Amino acid sequence: MSTIYKSEAGASEIQRRYQEVLRTWPVPAEHVRVPTREGETFVLVSGPIDAPPLLLLHGSGANTAAWRDDITSWSRHFRTYALDLIGEPGLSAPSRPPLASDAHALWLDDVLEGLGITSASIVGMSLGGWLALDYATRRPERVTRLALLCPGGLGRQKMGWLVTALLLHPFGRRGVRRSVGAITGLDTPQARPILDQVALTFTHFKPRTERLPLFSDDALHRLTMPVLVTVGGRDAMFDSEGTTRRVRQCVPHATVNLLPEVGHAILGQADSVLAFLRG
Template identity: 75%
Template sequence: MSTIYKSENGASAIRQRYQELLRSWPVPAEHVRVPTREGETFVVVSGPQDAPPVLLLHGSGANTTMWRGDIGSWATHFRTYAVDMTGEPGASAPTRPPLDSDRLASWLDDVLEGLGLTTISIVATSLGGWVALDYAIRRPGRVTRLALLCPGGIGAQKLGWLPKALLLRLFGRRGLRRTARIVTGLDTPVTEQALDEVVLIFTQFKPRTERLPVFPDDALRGLTMPMLVIVGARDVMFDSAGTAERVRRCVPNATVHVLPEVGHAILGQTDVVSKFLLDEHANRTPSQ
């Protein structure tokens, strides 16, 4: 049993649900397994072979299937590569490279090499947003565009929700569901299915517990590629106001949207991201 799960039975339940969701992928897809220095990485590839490449990086406690609602649109215009990050509840290796090193960037080097890609646009959320920023800072010549949803590493990481979450643990699965609502902000009837997925995973999955390193101003100023940042004003995980302020102040070619009634889980931005990726200004060559 992998140590990222609490039990083998729980791991099997998560894998079974993952396979069910993969089978409901809304467009034709190839499943690719890429060998990397951090272990095998699973990638779902969709869209025309000659279309511009877009890499998709999910958040903590998630996998490629979080993009099911977006992929029908994005795969029309792009060759999309939805990556299961290692150490998360998908189909990649369980290894977790330390965040205070260059190992995640080297892992992405291996992924891109295995996929035959040299330059890419990246769409990423939360922990995936942190990974995308780390890569763009370390490899600016390889990233042409960045679209980030509630990214880590810019605004301060909040911990105020943690005491309530610990208290709710006493109420079992019902308490876990309440915690998931608090953390994600998914609190409407429309988002019940998404919340169900979160509860299923975190019942048996052990997420990373280290704080995400915050990128310094100088590192952000080096991000000269077009960048879209979307944050929720009600995010309890990251300081969204701080994220928006730092991006506007430090990133020269950035667009920032603050969604007033949205928490950490940002849904329904398919068209906004598509427009950004298709914008003619995104075709500018990034500084080397």
């Protein structure tokens, strides 16, 4: 695991905090470990065993804790499978195969097979949104509904946030916190606990530096399932207007929600996503 962390001590601190979250999960959950070609994948499973399956894919620098505020609502109606993405600060393998390949789709094939799932709805956030899109364009028959929050791969990926992060990095934890606040848009009193957790993670974690590949128009035309895309008008990482424009052009049946005053981190969407999933 040290390959994705700056130190063993930092890795231990992040894992300790994560275990605390798992111990206080708001609904009953099973901890499942699925063997895959990329190594073991940790899955947090909640909800009625006979309910429709819902796959949850978090963003970069995160883990299943990203869904803590949503899981109570969603798990009433779905069998939820929250994955720790490989190569991220959760309990899955640190493997990071190239994004510009079919490696992640093959990894998700393995996960679904290990869970006994033939098709599912997917909710993906940021990097998880990119992975959900990648899978849905390659395996459209396996995705029943697709809900994307601030997804990558549609609009231009901005790099100004990287300059901000580099300028503030020499200021230690305080600098990391300021840069994370600027990038996510979470620098408000209400979001301070979440911001503190993200800042702690990026103090010790080495994020991916690989640019997310853009999906072609032809690939997006393969999205025949119902699609919901929610983006923030002040997203510092992705061009939300470009994302909105491409979705409306290439996936005309999709529902697009542009939240003008929201940054990259989109919170409080449990009800709107649930309404779409139950459509």
